[in-house]
Amino acid sequence: MNQQVNRGVRTGGRSARVREAILTATFDELVATGYAALSMEAVASRAGVHKTTVYRRWPTVDDLLLDALTTWSQEALPVPDTGSIDTDLVALGRELADALNDGVGRQIAAFVLTSGLRSSRLSEAxxxxxDHQALRAVPTVRQAVDRGELPETCDANALLTTFRAPLFYRMVTTGDPIDDALITHAVDVALNAARAGLLSG
Amino acid sequence: MNQQVNRGVRTGGRSARVREAILTATFDELVATGYAALSMEAVASRAGVHKTTVYRRWPTVDDLLLDALTTWSQEALPVPDTGSIDTDLVALGRELADALNDGVGRQIAAFVLTSGLRSSRLSEAxxxxxDHQALRAVPTVRQAVDRGELPETCDANALLTTFRAPLFYRMVTTGDPIDDALITHAVDVALNAARAGLLSG
Structure with missing residues (x-):
């Protein structure tokens, strides 16, 4: 329970700093090696702590990953607010591209497709x-509805899913980098579908 | 070269039958265990041949997988011809759902996201x-253009990519089964984008 408190208030105490360093190192190691090669020793080394410090709180690699995913999914992330839904979605698309091209998103997707499915707790995480990546942008879509850029019936989650799908598709099928041409095309298709009333709640 | 001839004409000779059994067993094992656990012994056992028969032609698991992928990508597959692009795409979507829900498509996607990227030959395969999954349906889209169901400028590949993306998105992000509701929604969004001129070549 103490973990939760530290996480929430960010006291900056040593325990909280160590915890944050270890969870950050977990994602960094995941990107560097993939899930299959993820080791407690490498996480500890990258975080600059002794491995017993890691084992004390997280008995297994899966516990580490579960906590890192859960913590990330509770962070309040800033969302683009550029004044129009077109440019807001392009900004969101670029962030997603960073995560999927070389970042943790690609490794987590690989994980969903492989061992993630064998552990229900990790699969849920x-x-x-x-979900968090998509849902954090729901207010962005709501603002666009308020500004009259999208129909009032537009379902924010359906719009974000439609917009994000082509980026994931490229990552999975060819592995080619997600670039601005793909992002702007995905924005056009999704906004068009929304304006045609196909993305209503 | 002889392999190619056997594959094309399907002579039914013993060598061709053994080869087909081994390549089929490779995909079946991939689905059952995933790439990381794929073994020559298990493939041989599943195909009902001695493992030396496998090693003689395919020195490594990667050689087996490369040949299985390449062979599959050269097969002429039947495509739906139901009379309208809406129902043709639904039929294609159901086939894709079978491959992605529990089939080889899911394992191959996992492979793209993990070790596939480390071998350029396998990555290309x-x-x-x-590509083959998508491109085989290009004639289906062309027929729809000829029937006046889609604008003449519609790019078949762009339409198929837009249609397939939401199915892959679900597989990657939640792992939930791809069902008919998702398929018909993906058809609606893709056809709407095509008719709005967003999927032109």
């Missing part, structure tokens, strides 16, 4: 990771 | 696998 990976789902929350991607 | 996995890309061809997904």
């Amino acid at each position: 990976t789902r929350r990771y991607f | 996995t890309r061809r696998y997904f």
Whole structure:
């Protein structure tokens, strides 16, 4: 329970700093090596702590990953507010591209497709990771509705899913980098579908 | 070269039958265990041959997988011809759902996201696998253009990519089964984008 408190208030105490360093190192190691090669020793080394410090709180690699995913999924992330839904979605698309091109998103997707499915707790945590990425932008879509850029019936989650799908598609099928041409095309298709009333709640 | 001839004409000779059994067993094992656990012994056992028969032609698991992917990507597959693009796409979506829900498509996607990227030959073969899945349906889209169901400028590949993306998105982010509700929604969004002129070549 103490973990939760430290996480929430960010006291900056040594325990909280160590915890944050270890969870950050977990994601960094995941990106560097993938899930199959993720080791407690490498996480401890990257975080600059002794491995017993890691084992004391997280008995297994899965516990570490579960906590890192859960913590990330509770963070309040800033969302773009550029004044129009077109440019807001392009900004969101660029952030997503960073996560999927070389970042933790790609490794977590690989995890969903492989071992993630064998552990229901981890599977639930990976789902929350991607949900959070999409849901944090719901206010952005609501603002666009308020400004009259989208129909009032537009379902924010359906719009964000439609917009994000082509970026994931490229990552999975070819592995080619997600670039601005793909992002702007995905924005056009999603906004068009929304304006045609296909993305209503 | 003889392999190619056997594959094309399907002579039914013993060598061709053994080869087909081994490549089929490779995909079946991939689905059952995933790439990381794929073994020559298990493939041989599943195909009902001695493992030396496998090693003689395919020195490594990667050689087996490369050949299985390449062979599959050259097969002429039947495509739906139901009389309208809406129902043709639904039929294609159901086939894709079978491959992604529990089939080889999911394992190959996992492979793209993990070790596939470390071998350029295999990476190229996995890309061809997904390309082939999409490209085989290009005539289906062309027919729809000829029938006046889609604008003449519609780019078949762009339409198929837009249609397939939401199915892959669900597989990657939640792992939930791809069902008919998702498929018909993906058809609506893709056809709407095409008719709005957003998917032109």
